[in-house]
Amino acid sequence: xxxxxxxxxxxxxxxxxxxxxxxxxxxxxxxxxxxxxxxxxxxxxxxxxxxxxxxxxxxxxxxxxxxxxxxxxxxxxxxxxxxxxxxxxxxxxxxxxxxxxxxxxxxxxxxxxxxxxxxxxxxxxxxxxxxxxxxxxxxxxxxxxxxxxxxxxxxxxxxxxxxxxxxxxxxxxxxxxxxxxxxxxxxxxxxxxxxxxxxxxxxxxxxxxxxxxxxxxxxxxxxxxxxxxxxxxxxxxxxxxxxxxxxxxxxxxxxxxxxxxxxxxxxxxxxxxxxxxxxxxxxxxxxxxxxxxxxxxxxxxxxxxxxxxxxxxxxxxxxxxxxxxxxxxxxxxxxxxxxxxxxxxxxxxxxxxxxxxxxxxxxxxxxxxxxxxxxxxxxxxxxxxxxxxxxxxxxxxxxxxxxxxxxxxxxxxxxxxxxxxxxxxxxxxxxxxxxxxxxxxxxxxxxxxxxxx
Numbered sequence: 520x521x522x523x524x525x526x527x528x529x530x531x532x533x534x535x536x537x538x539x540x541x542x543x544x545x546x547x548x549x550x551x552x553x554x555x556x557x558x559x560x561x562x563x564x565x566x567x568x569x570x571x572x573x574x575x576x577x578x579x580x581x582x583x584x585x586x587x588x589x590x591x592x593x594x595x596x597x598x599x600x601x602x603x604x605x606x607x608x609x610x611x612x613x614x615x616x617x618x619x620x621x622x623x624x625x626x627x628x629x630x631x632x633x634x635x636x637x638x639x640x641x642x643x644x645x646x647x648x649x650x651x652x653x654x655x656x657x658x659x660x661x662x663x664x665x666x667x668x669x670x671x672x673x674x675x676x677x678x679x680x681x682x683x684x685x686x687x688x689x690x691x692x693x694x695x696x697x698x699x700x701x702x703x704x705x706x707x708x709x710x711x712x713x714x715x716x717x718x719x720x721x722x723x724x725x726x727x728x729x730x731x732x733x734x735x736x737x738x739x740x741x742x743x744x745x746x747x748x749x750x751x752x753x754x755x756x757x758x759x760x761x762x763x764x765x766x767x768x769x770x771x772x773x774x775x776x777x778x779x780x781x782x783x784x785x786x787x788x789x790x791x792x793x794x795x796x797x798x799x800x801x802x803x804x805x806x807x808x809x810x811x812x813x814x815x816x817x818x819x820x821x822x823x824x825x826x827x828x829x830x831x832x833x834x835x836x837x838x839x840x841x842x843x844x845x846x847x848x849x850x851x852x853x854x855x856x857x858x859x860x861x862x863x864x865x866x867x868x869x870x871x872x873x874x875x876x877x878x879x880x881x882x883x884x885x886x887x888x889x890x891x892x893x894x895x896x897x898x899x900x901x902x903x904x905x906x907x908x909x910x911x912x913x914x915x916x917x918x919x920x921x922x923x924x925x926x927x928x929x930x931x932x933x934x935x936x937x938x939x940x941x942x943x944x945x946x947x948x949x950x951x952x953x954x955x956x957x958x959x960x961x962x963x964x965x966x967x968x969x970x971x972x
Contacts, residue, residue: 520556520647523577523599524549525563527584527592531919538954540566540700541754544709545583545612547687552640554688558647567695576603579646583612586897589621589915600626607646611639613728617899619659623671633657633677634714634729636685678730679714682737692748701754701795702860702888703953704820708750712736713757718799720824721837722864724900725758736766738773745792746777752793752819760796760821767802767809774816792817800825800840800848810855820858823848827864828880849884858950861889865938867925874937881941887948891941892920 526543546562553560561572580599582592592615596608610622611631619632629642638657645653653660655674664670692708699707714734716725736757745753761767774792798821803810827833830842852859863877881889895918896903896910910924917924927934945951 520558520578520643521575522553522558522560522643523563523571523580524553524560525580525582525595526566527582527588527595528564528566529585529588529591529916529919531587531916531921536958537566538700538702540698541707541709542567542691542695542699543583544687544711544756546581547689547691548636548683548685549581549639550688550690551685552636553643555685556640556643556647558643562691567698569694577606579607579609579643581609581611583610584614586614586899587916587919589614589618589898593622593624593626596624596626609639609642613724614899616728617724621898623659623661623669625661625669628661630659631657632659632674634679634683635677636683638677676730678732679734680732682712682714682734682740686740686744689748692750696750699750700954700957701752701820703950703957704752704793704795705957706751707795708745708748708753709756710741710744710748710753711756712738712741712744713759716758717762718759718839719837720839721835722826722894722896722900722902724897727899735762736760736770738770739777742773742777745794746781752795755794755796758797759802760794760798761802761806761813762799763802764806764809767806767813771809771812771816793819795820795822797822797824799823800844803848803851804844807851810851810857814855814857818857820860821852822860822862824862826862828877832866845880846884849886859886859888861886863889863891864894865891865941866894867923867934868928869934869937870928871937874941878941881944886944888950889945891938893923893938895920895922895924 524546526546543562543564546564550560550562561575563569563571580603582595584592592610596610599606599608607628608626609629609631610627615622615630616632616634619630622630631638631642633656635657641650641654642658644650655672657677658674660672660674662670662672696706696708699705701707713736715729715732716723717733719726741755761770794817796818800823803821803823825842825845826836826838828842828845833840833842849859849861865877866873896906897918898915906925909926911926912924923931923934929937
């Protein structure tokens with residue numbers, strides 16, 4: 520049995536420069552399940568030039584993608600069904616998990632809305648004929664009624680309550696590692712351990728995935744994964760890497776045990792580790808005495824969601840952090856030589872004073888690397904339902920955090936002008952300048968390579 524595993528990517532403003540270019544980790548998990556069943560799978564991702572193999576008719580096609588790719592996924596499903604009418608079309612991923620009703624169309628056969636990999640395992644077994652009755656938990660199944668119309672059997676939600684035993688296949692990591700990056704940091708591999716998030720930020724769908732069930736990290740398992748991947752940097756894409764002091768101490772202990780074991784086996788290549796991970800500001804402040812140890816244990820860069828510079832906005836987001844701590848967070852990380860990417864969110868109701876306040880904060884705290892997004896209620900979150908009647912568009916590609924999807928207080932031209940004006944300090948960033956130098960060098964190299972053919 521042959522399976523196409525496809526990452527559907529929508530073109531957005533962010534993708535024009537591709538400052539972040541990483542492998543589709545979710546497909547590596549699906550590849551591992553396919554391998555376990557003895558099925559031949561092919562990962563397809565236009566970003567890395569991984570195209571469909573010629574002269575192969577797949578028995579199943581799996582499509583995943585971000586929220587911005589919702590319509591593109593539906594278009595791909597239609598295109599595949601037209602070319603391969605007997606092929607089973609399967610969709611899944613976080614956006615599908617929270618918005619399965621949007622994918623109940625004739626061209627799609629199975630909608631997987633659970634992160635439990637046994638659900639995918641069962642669907643593949645059912646398609647191949649290994650099992651005659653597919654359990655409905657975690658998957659919606661389309662069937663044809665007698666009158667030719669579609670009937671959907673809606674599966675109950677099935678959250679994951681313990682970490683998955685199946686680890687991702689790493690064939691893809693080896694194929695694309697030299698083309699991955701996180702800004703100026705090249706050769707980046709994704710790793711994951713935690714499921715869900717213990718926090719309740721209102722704008723984020725992380726708290727809603729896995730039916731709200733949070734599963735803590737296994738740091739020993741995480742480090743074993745890291746040791747098996749050749750990369751300069753390993754990006755831990757858990758919604759939060761360390762949620763408490765206990766987490767931090769558990770990670771440090773796991774690192775020390777794993778490093779000692781590697782030393783005893785004389786595996787020097789395993790000793791160097793550079794992690795990129797998400798941390799909250801309140802954890803950094805409360806556990807500041809552990810930052811030096813965490814740096815020594817491989818923590819190279821943290822991504823911190825500041826969101827706003829005032830507690831009024833943070834309270835509306837249910838962020839549960841204190842904006843007064845943010846300058847201290849920045850200094851603590853700087854003192855311990857841990858790189859920081861600060862995340863900010865600009866609200867549509869911002870006035871001139873709000874933009875200037877954020878600009879002053881960035882300047883006074885000498886932030887070198889930061890991102891700015893426009894508040895965007897994501898489909899599948901409570902804020903989306905609350906603001907649905909106020910939305911200016913339903914085009915998924917506009918929900919990329921770079922477009923206004925709600926009416927702005929300022930004239931739109933002024934709002935966008937100020938939003939992009941806030942980015943000007945990034946041109947002074949050494950890391951950003953390095954990234955652009957690398958990017959232009961790569962473009963020049965490709966042009967030279969084409970000219971020599």
